[in-house]
Amino acid sequence: MKYSQYFIPTLREIPAEAEIASHKLMLRAGMIRKSSAGIYSFLPLAHRVLKKIIKIVEEEMDRAGGVQVLLPMVQPAEIWQQTGRWDVYGEEMFRLKDRHQRDFCLGPTHEEMITSLVKNEVRSYRELPLRLYQIQNKYRDEIRPRFGVMRAREFIMKDLYSFDRDNDGLNRSYQAMFEAYNQIFTRCGLEFRAVEADSGAIGGDVSHEFMVLADSGEAVILYCEECSYAANNEKATAALPSSMEEPLLPIEKVHTPGQATVPEVTTYLSVPPSQLIKTLFYQTDDEILAVLVRGDDEINDIKLGNLLNKPYRLAPPEEIASKLDLPVGYVGPLGLQEKRVKVLADLRIKAMANSICGANLKDYHLRNVNLERDFRVDSFADLRLAKAGDQCPHCQHPLLETRGVEVGHIFKLGTKYSSSLRATFRDEQGEEKPLIMGCYGIGISRIVAAAIEQNNDQDGIKWPAPIAPFQVLILPISKEQLPQAEEIYKGLIAAGVEVLLDDRDERAGVKFKDADLIGIPVRLTVGPKGLAKEEVEVKLRMTGEDLRWSLSEVTSQVLAYLKAHSPGGVLNEIMPTNQSQDGVILEKK
């Protein structure tokens, strides 16, 4: 492709609307332009990257037994009403009416659509397993779209839905997808991790997320270097510390004037935060309940939400004061049952001895408080937010923390949708059973942003070779070198390499700046200095390495570079993989 005939409207200045690196760079590199909030046009450079990713995804889905379909984006309300999600989805669903006033939505996801399709077509266990997938636009009217295509209202997603006859089948489908996902992100040239995840609103018990590691990622990942454990911090657990074997001391009231927060109390009394019991009050529709965690722990809202299974929020201090007559900052678990407050506690509370907590009296705390002797708990659960330094739940080694962008999420759904939509099959006994489903999503357009988020510097994007819009950029210093540049261009094209030739009548500096910005992995500078020695000057964008290749070897050198930087296969040539079976691996570049 010749630059002068192409369409890459780069921006010299940073658009004011962009916050994070990938958003700024996609705008500056002429990849996207906003149409309205969270809705973007993808320009040629971005479109090429999308196609690269889609190709990898399709190959791996097909290889894992997937069969591609294209489903309606405009979906009728009835199927959503049958699963109850017409109401559950709420404002996040783009809704529309046709001329007959019938309700439709723009598909935010396709469980309903695919299940209602399959239910009419699949009748026998002989037709299973079935793994159908689609890659298309999805629509979610996000409350707050942000970060460019990272969280958009219109976005491209791949979804595969598996239909099996039993749990063993589901497990095989899940495992096949797990492996395919590892393969996909490896082949994209991204550093990523598969982590255990909360299954959220979609339901199901087992779930993994695939995270592209990036400091700017919204998700926090806890992982163990010793074993394979890795989890989203929404889900992560840690091994429990051993119980304190201490003689129980008599309870003691201490005056702590104006010391309401954990740091204040621990400083004032010279004790570690781990010795405090923090008491927080939450409100649901019908009750107020207390949640106890250790002073150095935070409550994990996801875990609490899963346990309560109903809407809840932190009770405002005025509520606590008026309804329970308790002074916020000095509350403790003693005597709460008498106030008809249900008490939940994190598991770590069990192991504490001679703790400190509020005295339920302004400006007073209690020392040497002990479970059972002094207060009771209605139920224990893992309610704390795990953090770096906690012990791995499998092997007790300290957990490490990193951040990531969620680009894939796989779920075991079970029969949630097949039951409500009555998608059944007959087994060998002729018995009618609901299909066992799984669903497996990849945010295709989000991968583009995540890849940039992971690979950029001050000058621009550094594309991993497998998903770069072009593999090679040829940059003639001036018009004088254009003929030689075209020779190299033809040679590379003939070898099947994707090349962008910057034939614009621009100053060298401008071309260098644009080259860095759009981030094509191999830059070949054709200038008088190199040509005098029958060489091109090579700059590798990812590492910044400078090389010289002789004109006669350019093509073979490029091919060698691309092969070396195509994990898992190049040009359809798929290499064997070396991932572990339980799959939780960290890819190193």
Add this chain to the structure above:
RNA sequence: CGGGGCGUGGCUCAGCUUGGUAGAGCGUUCGGUUCGGGACCGAAAGGUCGCAAGUUCAAAUCUUGUCGCCCCGACCA
């Protein structure tokens, strides 16, 4: 939806407090000089100041409404 902020040439922004001829830099076009990391000189084009109503002799500027966008919170691929 709650809180905060912003809408002025294609882009980044000044001007608004204190109403009176709409500005700069970048980009674009033309001419010239340059030409290996976003050149320089000269000339030019380009703006319903988001939109609507109001106050006023006069509104980018003041008031009200409205639309859009961005940031912080709950959501998620």
